[in-house]
Amino acid sequence: xxxxxxxxxxxxxxxxxYKLLPPAISYFKKTLKVxxxxxxxxxxxxxxxxxxxxxxxxxxxxxxxxxxxxxxxYSDESFLAxxxxxxxxxxxxx
Numbered sequence: 212x213x214x215x216x217x218x219x220x221x222x223x224x225x226x227x228x229y230k231l232l233p234p235a236i237s238y239f240k241k242t243l244k245v246x247x248x249x250x251x252x253x254x255x256x257x258x259x260x261x262x263x264x265x266x267x268x269x270x271x272x273x274x275x276x277x278x279x280x281x282x283x284x285y286s287d288e289s290f291l292a293x294x295x296x297x298x299x300x301x302x303x304x305x
């Protein structure tokens with residue numbers, strides 16, 4: 212897991228990595244139907260949805276059809292999390 216959660220405790224990072232993400236990944240694997248791509252996904256920008264793009268995503272690419280980037284910050288806002296699509300396939304718009 213690439214993390215830009217500077218200052219977050221190891222307990223918090225472990226919670227995200229081992230408790231929060233596995234059920235989310237399992238849900239998406241069971242729920243989403245995709246047309247598999249051939250090759251790798253290559254990120255073409257320094258940020259994706261305001262999240263710094265890991266350099267390996269730009270140089271080596273990603274094997275897969277979906278990438279979930281996780282970030283966070285300390286806040287007094289009343290929401291816990293949000294999600295958005297950062298990039299979509301140019302033909303299918305998925």
